[in-house]
Amino acid sequence: NAGVTQTPKFRVLKTGQSMTLLCAQDMNHEYMYWYRQDPGMGLRLIHYSVGEGTTAKGEVPDGYNVSRLKKQNFLLGLESAAPSQTSVYFCASRGPVSYEQYFGPGTRLTVT
């Protein structure tokens, strides 16, 4: 039981490049979340999903897209990376009844 895993752990992009971050969970959770964490700003919600095939915008969705084609996976895409997207990205999941979120280990992204 791996919980929530994130791929990759580190990535350096040049401005304008694209990439996809993968989040996978093996707990059969309905809800999945993508956050970014910046110093002094806590975790800010980018997008979330309440079930397979659904997505919704969070607090800071601009510049990001997501997809939830399979229940266990939640993908975060950056179509044209900008230096302002340099951050640590966390994925989390939870079940429909319990409100407990389980977080992945994070992806550190640097955009130069």
Next chain:
Amino acid sequence: QQQVKQSPQSLIVQKGGISIINCAYENTAFDYFPWYQQFPGKGPALLIAIRPDVSEKKEGRFTISFNKSAKQFSLHIMDSQPGDSATYFCAALHYGQNFVFGPGTRLSVLP
């Protein structure tokens, strides 16, 4: 407004002392209030949580106090230990769907 305020930004406590972190919110649509603990290089982990129909919840050395009328809640860490040194985040769940986090408090417990 979906915002959670948190104070202090940083906190230094002697071993054995009490650590207190406070949070406040405005939105009455919040229905669950968790606290997360995060160590450097790791993802946050749920520490303790409370629902708004309860005024206090205790788990070991950790206690949440919740004041619904004042829209405030706080985390108390009794007998603080150096191993408690971490960043703590309060959060609130909006309509059972998405979480809003406070900016975090960096706690240092001196030996």
